[in-house]
Amino acid sequence: MKTFAMGGVHPEENKISTTAVIEEFPLPKTAVILMNQHLGAPATPCVAKGDKVKVGQLIGKAEAFMCANVHSPFSGTVAKIDSCKDAFGLAKPAIYINVEGDEWEESIDRTPDIKRECTLEPKEIVDKLKEMGVVGLGGATFPTHIKYSIAPDKKAEYLIINAVECEPYLTSDHRVMVEHAEEICIGVNILRKALGVPKAYIGIENNKPEPIRVMTEMAQKFEGIVVEPLKVKYPQGAEKQLINAITGRRVPSGKLPIDVGCVVNNVGTAFAVYEAVQKNKPLIENILTVTGKKLQAQHNYHVRFGVTYSDIIAHAMSEGLPETTGKVISGGPMMGKAVCNLDGPTTKGASSVLVIDEGEAERAVESNCIRCGKCMNACPMGLEPYLFSSLVKNRRIEEAGTHNILDCIECGCCFFSCPANKPLLDEIRLGKNLYRGILMAKKK
Amino acid sequence: MTGIWSAVLVLGITGAIFAVVLYFVAQKFKVVEDPLIDEVAEALPGANCGGCGRAGCRAMAEAFVKQGNMEGLSCPAGGAEVAKKVAAILGCTPEEKEPEVAVVRCNGTCANAPAKTHYQGMQDCAFANSLYTGESGCSYGCLGLGNCARACQFDALSIDPETGLPVVNEDKCVACGACVKACPRGIIELRKKGMKNRRVYVACRNKEKGADARKSCSAACIGCGKCAKTCPFGAITVENNLAYIDFNVCKLCRKCVAECPTGAIHAVNFPPKVDRPAQPQPEQPVSQSQAAPVNDGSTTNA
Numbered sequence: 149m150k151t152f153a154m155g156g157v158h159p160e161e162n163k164i165s166t167t168a169v170i171e172e173f174p175l176p177k178t179a180v181i182l183m184n185q186h187l188g189a190p191a192t193p194c195v196a197k198g199d200k201v202k203v204g205q206l207i208g209k210a211e212a213f214m215c216a217n218v219h220s221p222f223s224g225t226v227a228k229i230d231s232c233k234d235a236f237g238l239a240k241p242a243i244y245i246n247v248e249g250d251e252w253e254e255s256i257d258r259t260p261d262i263k264r265e266c267t268l269e270p271k272e273i274v275d276k277l278k279e280m281g282v283v284g285l286g287g288a289t290f291p292t293h294i295k296y297s298i299a300p301d302k303k304a305e306y307l308i309i310n311a312v313e314c315e316p317y318l319t320s321d322h323r324v325m326v327e328h329a330e331e332i333c334i335g336v337n338i339l340r341k342a343l344g345v346p347k348a349y350i351g352i353e354n355n356k357p358e359p360i361r362v363m364t365e366m367a368q369k370f371e372g373i374v375v376e377p378l379k380v381k382y383p384q385g386a387e388k389q390l391i392n393a394i395t396g397r398r399v400p401s402g403k404l405p406i407d408v409g410c411v412v413n414n415v416g417t418a419f420a421v422y423e424a425v426q427k428n429k430p431l432i433e434n435i436l437t438v439t440g441k442k443l444q445a446q447h448n449y450h451v452r453f454g455v456t457y458s459d460i461i462a463h464a465m466s467e468g469l470p471e472t473t474g475k476v477i478s479g480g481p482m483m484g485k486a487v488c489n490l491d492g493p494t495t496k497g498a499s500s501v502l503v504i505d506e507g508e509a510e511r512a513v514e515s516n517c518i519r520c521g522k523c524m525n526a527c528p529m530g531l532e533p534y535l536f537s538s539l540v541k542n543r544r545i546e547e548a549g550t551h552n553i554l555d556c557i558e559c560g561c562c563f564f565s566c567p568a569n570k571p572l573l574d575e576i577r578l579g580k581n582l583y584r585g586i587l588m589a590k591k592k
Numbered sequence: 593m594t595g596i597w598s599a600v601l602v603l604g605i606t607g608a609i610f611a612v613v614l615y616f617v618a619q620k621f622k623v624v625e626d627p628l629i630d631e632v633a634e635a636l637p638g639a640n641c642g643g644c645g646r647a648g649c650r651a652m653a654e655a656f657v658k659q660g661n662m663e664g665l666s667c668p669a670g671g672a673e674v675a676k677k678v679a680a681i682l683g684c685t686p687e688e689k690e691p692e693v694a695v696v697r698c699n700g701t702c703a704n705a706p707a708k709t710h711y712q713g714m715q716d717c718a719f720a721n722s723l724y725t726g727e728s729g730c731s732y733g734c735l736g737l738g739n740c741a742r743a744c745q746f747d748a749l750s751i752d753p754e755t756g757l758p759v760v761n762e763d764k765c766v767a768c769g770a771c772v773k774a775c776p777r778g779i780i781e782l783r784k785k786g787m788k789n790r791r792v793y794v795a796c797r798n799k800e801k802g803a804d805a806r807k808s809c810s811a812a813c814i815g816c817g818k819c820a821k822t823c824p825f826g827a828i829t830v831e832n833n834l835a836y837i838d839f840n841v842c843k844l845c846r847k848c849v850a851e852c853p854t855g856a857i858h859a860v861n862f863p864p865k866v867d868r869p870a871q872p873q874p875e876q877p878v879s880q881s882q883a884a885p886v887n888d889g890s891t892t893n894a
Contacts, residue, residue, distance in 0.1 A: 485723075578716060
């Protein structure tokens with residue numbers, strides 16, 4: 149069975165919410181829609197205070213190149229356009245909506261029938277994705293239409309669908325594959341058409357037997373889709389590692405997947421593409437796992453963006469947050485970020501609300517590096533995290549740059565494997581930020 | 593015996609040959625350096641703090657000698673004393689510069705801005721700043737992880753464990769500006785030392801609207817503008833919900849301090865206020881007033 153060649157770790161899987169069927173999350177009374185829910189520049193609000201909006205109506209227009217449209221996930225009145233503190237406490241431009249009823253745009257097809265035929269041309273598909281504000285739902289929220297606007301001198305050979313879900317705890321991709329296999333396959337074929345490639349590979353780790361079975365059965369009904377079970381290893385869901393696992397190719401330092409002829413999309417994105425292209429439904433919701441060892445019930449929800457984390461906690465946990473909660477994490481335990489403002493709204497990138505217990509959340513006491521090299525063995529990019537640690541601490545940032553600090557994918561394997569509990573990932577993230585600053589200054 | 597003589601002979605001859613070669617090479621590649629540079633470098637403090645914006649004291653000495661006078665160049669660490677010495681070597685008049693000191697413009701003590709979250713990541717302000725707002729929820733306030741204290745070459749800054757804020761030791765601070773550069777939130781400012789070391793400043797950087805600012809810190813500047821209205825000299829401007837006192841205009845009357853509803857304005861090194869003192873008591877010696885300053889929650893030490 150295939151897997152990627154270099155590094156990797158095996159964290160405890162803890163996928164305890166795999167059997168929780170996806171539920172519809174109830175509408176909140178008020179919602180806050182952030183204008184930058186994606187990688188890049190924020191969208192520009194195109195509604196005014198007091199306007200009535202419908203579900204699916206465009207409220208934030210993408211004006212910059214690296215930007216995506218934002219649509220209203222709710223119907224109601226625009227209460228105000230102001231800045232809002234997001235889940236990490238940072239002020240972001242946002243539109244506040246008082247939710248009234250649930251009135252959808254007429255153009256959206258809300259029937260449960262599955263629409264299989266896609267008559268659009270590749271160019272039209274990309275335009276449609278742009279119009280519908282589709283972004284990558286694997287976590288980086290990269291606008292999908294930009295990924296599909298491939299430079300003329302490059303050619304895609306493989307479409308790879310990332311259904312690895314290598315992060316512990318998360319089960320949203322697992323559930324969407326079990327419940328919406330056909331829609332995903334249609335979505336994959338739409339993407340395949342947009343790229344003009346003969347085959348699409350769906351990579352699934354073999355700790356998910358049910359999705360592998362369901363998807364393999366479904367893929368047989370479609371031409372050009374291959375389900376590829378993969379050996380379990382974190383971070384297989386990282387773009388470059390997945391390419392390596394499936395095709396054996398390696399993305400060179402500083403290059404993009406398209407440079408080795410690959411385009412990678414998350415399985416959740418494939419589902420969103422199906423809804424956007426076939427059902428005319430903009431990206432207004434996502435599947436979100438609410439999980440934690442101490443929670444009485446595990447959930448997978450269809451959550452519309454703009455619901456706050458405290459809304460989700462209030463609904464999912466009838467008894468409230470467990471008293472021994474140490475952290476609430478948006479995303480998985482390896483790459484996710486701890487939420488410091490629970491009144492912050494969810495965004496397009498949110499894939500889970502993970503409640504971690506005090507004992508597990510506590511960071512162990514840091515001691516000195518003993519040069520054991522475990523971080524180097526674990527690094528899936530072949531970097532030297534211990535070296536970055538000391539270089540960044542002493543602010544020798546350019547030297548860190550020459551050792552390819554920007555190649556770090558921030559998977560956290562080094563921190564996970566460090567016996568001295570050094571905050572290696574924190575140091576590397578800081579180093580990357582500072583080095584990017586230096587490069588920007590040099591450009592000017 | 594002959595063994596020793598041959599060794600002495602061989603070594604002596606090779607030594608002589610190398611000496612001749614080295615002499616000519618040294619003549620050919622001689623670097624002519626102004627002897628003044630050495631002299632000026634000797635006069636500089638030699639701490640290599642980088643406060644002047646150059647790579648170190650030697651580089652600064654070269655800049656001094658290259659320019660030939662002291663216009664626009666100054667060693668913040670050395671101050672007036674070093675300036676005099678350098679001026680004597682260069683044969684010019686030293687540039688007059690009022691002494692400055694680092695001032696911490698944040699009021700977010702553990703009591704004023706209680707922690708709402710708990711941070712365990714890398715103990716580095718620059719990293720914490722890129723990650724989130726800070727434990728108190730104020731995205732403008734001090735993170736208290738001590739980048740400024742680490743940047744200080746003169747041991748003048750330390751983090752007070754009680755308040756969680758940096759404390760400037762005014763005697764040691766040479767206003768080199770290293771801490772100003774190190775702070776990712778621009779909290780530290782170099783302000784003029786002022787008459788008798790007295791200063792009035794807004795100890796807050798929060799540009800949020802008043803209500804939002806108060807949510808995270810009870811002593812935040814809420815941009816109400818009362819101070820600006822009270823100031824008889826027009827030294828205070830309010831911009832983006834934040835007041836700023838221009839130290840070139842401020843006459844240290846302290847009317848704004850009394851007016852500020854949140855106590856965001858700090859007055860340091862003033863003698864303790866008696867009921868209604870018309871003027872500072874003339875019989876009170878200056879040294880004593882400096883030794884026992886009014887420290888109304890301020891962040892600086894005398």
